[in-house]
Amino acid sequence: MSNSIPEPEMLSGGEMLIRSLKEENVEYIYGYPGGAVLHIYDALHQQQHVKHILVRHEQAATHMADAYARASGKAGVVLLTSGPGATNGITGIATAYMDSIPMVVITGQVMSWLIGDDAFQETDMMGISRPVVKHSMTIRHQSQIAETIKKAFHIAQTGRPGPVLVDIPKDITAPNDKFPFEYPEKIKMRSYNPVQRGHSGQIKKAINELFKAKRPIIYAGGGVVLGRASEELTELSRMLNYPVTNTLMGLGAFPGSDSQFVGMLGMHGSYEANMAMHNADCILAIGARFDDRVTNAVSKFCPNAKIIQIDIDPSSISKNVSVDIPIVGPAKSVLKEMIEMARNAPQKNDTDALSDWWKQVENWRSRRAGIYRSDDSEMMKPQWVIEKMWEATHGDAFVCSDVGQHQMFAAQYYKFNKPNRWINSGGLGTMGFGLPAAMGVKLNYPDDDVVCVTGEGSIQMNIQELSTCSQYNLPVKVLTLNNGYLGMVKQWQDLNYESRYSNTYLDSLPDFVKLAEAYGHVGMRIEKPSDLEGALREAFAMKDRLVFMDILVDQKEHVYPMQVPNGAMCDMLLSKTERT
Amino acid sequence: MRRIISVLMENESGTLSRVVGLFSQRGYNIDSLTVAPTEDPSLSRMTLVTHGDERVIEQITKQLNKLIDVVKLVDLTEGTHIERELMLVKVRATGAQREELKRTSDIFRGQIVDVIANAYTIQLVGTSEKLDAFLSSIENATSILEVARSGVSGIARGEKVLSV
Numbered sequence A: 001m002s003n004s005i006p007e008p009e010m011l012s013g014g015e016m017l018i019r020s021l022k023e024e025n026v027e028y029i030y031g032y033p034g035g036a037v038l039h040i041y042d043a044l045h046q047q048q049h050v051k052h053i054l055v056r057h058e059q060a061a062t063h064m065a066d067a068y069a070r071a072s073g074k075a076g077v078v079l080l081t082s083g084p085g086a087t088n089g090i091t092g093i094a095t096a097y098m099d100s101i102p103m104v105v106i107t108g109q110v111m112s113w114l115i116g117d118d119a120f121q122e123t124d125m126m127g128i129s130r131p132v133v134k135h136s137m138t139i140r141h142q143s144q145i146a147e148t149i150k151k152a153f154h155i156a157q158t159g160r161p162g163p164v165l166v167d168i169p170k171d172i173t174a175p176n177d178k179f180p181f182e183y184p185e186k187i188k189m190r191s192y193n194p195v196q197r198g199h200s201g202q203i204k205k206a207i208n209e210l211f212k213a214k215r216p217i218i219y220a221g222g223g224v225v226l227g228r229a230s231e232e233l234t235e236l237s238r239m240l241n242y243p244v245t246n247t248l249m250g251l252g253a254f255p256g257s258d259s260q261f262v263g264m265l266g267m268h269g270s271y272e273a274n275m276a277m278h279n280a281d282c283i284l285a286i287g288a289r290f291d292d293r294v295t296n297a298v299s300k301f302c303p304n305a306k307i308i309q310i311d312i313d314p315s316s317i318s319k320n321v322s323v324d325i326p327i328v329g330p331a332k333s334v335l336k337e338m339i340e341m342a343r344n345a346p347q348k349n350d351t352d353a354l355s356d357w358w359k360q361v362e363n364w365r366s367r368r369a370g371i372y373r374s375d376d377s378e379m380m381k382p383q384w385v386i387e388k389m390w391e392a393t394h395g396d397a398f399v400c401s402d403v404g405q406h407q408m409f410a411a412q413y414y415k416f417n418k419p420n421r422w423i424n425s426g427g428l429g430t431m432g433f434g435l436p437a438a439m440g441v442k443l444n445y446p447d448d449d450v451v452c453v454t455g456e457g458s459i460q461m462n463i464q465e466l467s468t469c470s471q472y473n474l475p476v477k478v479l480t481l482n483n484g485y486l487g488m489v490k491q492w493q494d495l496n497y498e499s500r501y502s503n504t505y506l507d508s509l510p511d512f513v514k515l516a517e518a519y520g521h522v523g524m525r526i527e528k529p530s531d532l533e534g535a536l537r538e539a540f541a542m543k544d545r546l547v548f549m550d551i552l553v554d555q556k557e558h559v560y561p562m563q564v565p566n567g568a569m570c571d572m573l574l575s576k577t578e579r580t
Numbered sequence B: 001m002r003r004i005i006s007v008l009m010e011n012e013s014g015t016l017s018r019v020v021g022l023f024s025q026r027g028y029n030i031d032s033l034t035v036a037p038t039e040d041p042s043l044s045r046m047t048l049v050t051h052g053d054e055r056v057i058e059q060i061t062k063q064l065n066k067l068i069d070v071v072k073l074v075d076l077t078e079g080t081h082i083e084r085e086l087m088l089v090k091v092r093a094t095g096a097q098r099e100e101l102k103r104t105s106d107i108f109r110g111q112i113v114d115v116i117a118n119a120y121t122i123q124l125v126g127t128s129e130k131l132d133a134f135l136s137s138i139e140n141a142t143s144i145l146e147v148a149r150s151g152v153s154g155i156a157r158g159e160k161v162l163s164v
Helices: A014-022 A035-045 A058-072 A084-088 A090-098 A125-132 A142-159 A200-212 A224-225 A230-241 A270-277 A331-344 A351-366 A382-392 A407-411 A432-445 A464-471 A489-497 A512-518 A529-542 B015-025 B052-064 B096-107 B127-140
Strands: A010-011 A028-032 A051-054 A077-079 A103-109 A134-138 A161-167 A178-181 A214-222 A243-247 A262-263 A282-285 A306-311 A325-328 A398-401 A449-454 A478-480 A522-528 A547-552 B001-008 B031-036 B044-051 B072-077 B080-093 B109-116 B119-126 B144-150 B154-155
Touching: A010 A014, A010 A028, A010 A398, A014 A035, A014 A142, A014 A178, A028 A058, A028 A432, A028 A478, A028 A529, A035 A058, A035 A077, A035 A103, A051 A125, A051 A449, A051 B080, A058 A077, A058 A084, A058 A407, A058 A432, A058 A464, A077 A084, A077 A243, A084 A090, A084 A103, A084 A125, A084 B001, A090 A103, A090 A161, A125 A134, A125 A161, A125 B015, A134 A142, A142 A161, A161 B031, A161 B096, A200 A282, A200 A325, A200 A331, A214 A449, A214 B001, A224 A230, A230 A331, A243 A398, A262 A270, A262 A407, A270 A351, A306 A331, A382 A407, A382 A449, A382 A529, A398 A407, A407 A478, A407 A489, A432 A449, A432 A464, A478 A512, A512 A522, A512 A547, A522 A529, A522 B154, A529 A547, A529 B015, A529 B144, B001 B052, B001 B154, B015 B031, B015 B044, B052 B072, B080 B127, B096 B119, B119 B127
Parallel strands: A028 A051, A028 A077, A077 A103, A103 A161, A134 A161, A214 A243, A214 A282, A243 A262, A282 A306, A306 A325, A398 A449, A449 A478, A478 A547, A522 A547
Antiparallel strands: A010 A178, B001 B044, B001 B072, B031 B044, B080 B119, B080 B144, B080 B154, B109 B119
C-alpha cells in the first residue's frame, strides 16, 4: 500500500489559477476585481503565498507588473476582470509588447455559454489584444489551467520575451467544481522552440570583420538588458577597446561613466555617438532593432559600415536596415562565444587605426556639442535637476520615467552604471507609465532608491495611484519637472509650427503639494535653483515617505542634440541656433 | 513577385485570425488564402498567395514563423511545385452558346456539373493562370453570372514534404 500513487489534489478552477502562480514563485500580482474574476479573488483571499496589489486603474496594474519585470527579468503578473477592466489594461500590454517585456495577463471572461451574446462586460479580449501580445490563450476547461499557465510563463520569459494573455470564463473558476490539479514541471511545444545559441560560423565571420575594422563601434540595445548579457558586453567591449553606444532601451547595459561609453545614440543621442555611428566602417549591433528613432533616414544610415547584427528574433534582422553578418541567438551565449573566439583568434585589433579612431571620437566628445548651458536666469534647467538627482542618489537609483522631455533629459544626464535600473517606455512612449512603474519596482526592491522622473503632463495620467502608494506604503520619490507645457510637443511646435502652441499649455494645474498631502504623502515645491540640493537631500533622507517634488523648470528649454528629420545619423540640431 | 506559402499550424481557434491580422497589421498583401485540417486533426494547413519584393517576402515568412501557433512553413515558389485552384463558374448558356461553351470547357478539361435550360455551371481545376485564361476565353461568348474560386493550394514536387 505504501507504493500507491498519491491522489492528486482536487481544486476549483480559481484555486488552480492561484496555485499555478505559486508554483511559478510569483510573490505579487497586480489587479482589480470585478464580476468575471470574483471566484479567482475569493481563492486569492484564502491563501497567503500570492499577494495582490489593488491599483486604482487597471492600466497601472499592467505598468507595475511590467516594471517589476524590467527590474527583475521575471514575468510580472496581472489579474483583470472582463470588459472595461481588460480593455483598460491594453495600453499597458502594448507598452510591454513594444519593449519585449515578459508579462502574464489573466483576464476574466463572461460565462462560457454567454460568449458571443454581447453579455454584460463582455469583450473579445483575445481579438482586442492580438496585435499587442506575444501570444494569447483561452481556457475552456479546468483541466487546461495548469498547463496553460505553465505555457504562458514559458512563452513570456523565453526567446524574445513579451506579454502573454490568458482569458478565462467565469464558470471555469467556480468554487464548487473541483478537478484534479497537478502542475507540470516542464512544457514542450512543437511549434515554439526559441534559439539557444548562435551559429558558430557566423560568429567567426563577425570576429574577422571586427578585427579588420578601422572605425568600429558597438551599438547595444534593450536585448542586452533583457538577455542579462551586460557582463559579457562589457567584457567583449573592453577586450576590443571599441567605442560603445547604447540605445534608450539599452542604457546601463554598458557602464554609463566608463570612458569607452560615448552616450546614447539616435534622435536625442549624443553628438559623439551619432557622429561615430555615421562615420563607422563596422557596426556591431547587439539586441538592438534599428528603430526609426535611432537610424533617422534609413537611406542615409551609416553609409560606409559593414553591419553585424546579433538578435534572438530572426524577424528583427534586416527588417529596417540590411545586415551583412546576421547572427540569430541569445545575446549572452553569442557574446560568450565571441569572447572565447576573439581571445583565441590569431589576428588582433588594428591598433594604429584604432588609436586614430579614438582620437577622432575624443575630438567629437570634447566639443561638448548639444550639452545644456546654464545661464544667469533664475529658472532651473531640467538637465541640471537630473544631474543633481544623480548626485543625491549616488547614481544608483532605479529611475522610472514617464514620456516626454524629462525622459530624454533623464536618459542623457543620469549615467546608468548598471542594467535594469533605467525603466522607461521606449517603444510605445506611454505617458502615465512612470508612477506605476516606480511603484512596481519599489514594492519588490524596498531598500533601493526608486525615483519617478515625470512632467506635470505625464504624472496626471495616472496620478490616482498616489492612493495605492498610501495603501501599500510605497515610498517612491516623484520628481516632477514642471514647465507648465507638454514640453516635447511644444518643442516640435517651436521647431515645425512657428511656435503655435496648439493645446500644449496645461492651464489650471493642481497644487501638487496639497494634492500629495491629500493622499497622505509629503509634497515639496521647489522654485529656486538654490533650494534644489537641500530639497533633494531632505527628500531622499525620508526613506519611509513618498515625497512629491514639484520642481519648476525653464519653460523654454529644448532637448538637444536632435536629429534633423530625413537626415543622416550625423545631421543634428545642437541648440536653438547651431546645427551640424 | 508572386509567392505561394504553405503553413502548418496548430488547429486551434484564433490561429487563422492571427495570420490574417498579421497581414493587415503589417500591410502585407493576401491574394488568396485556403485553410483546412490535415490528416492529423490537430494540424491545419494553410496556403496563401502573396506578392512583394524580396525583403517583404522575407519578413512575411519570418513574421509567420514567429507566431506561436505556426509549426512549420515553406515557400513553395522557391522550388518546383504543383499549384491548383478550383473554380465553379455559372454562365448563361442558350442556343449556340451551349455547344460553344461545352467545347471550350472540354479544351480546358473542365466539367459541366450543373445544367439548366439557360445556364451551365462549369467546374475547372488548374493553376490560377489557367482559370484566368478560361474566363477570358468565354467572356465574349457568353455572360458570366457568378464565379467562385477556392484560392490556391499547392505541394512541392518530388521527395520534399511539409510535415511535423
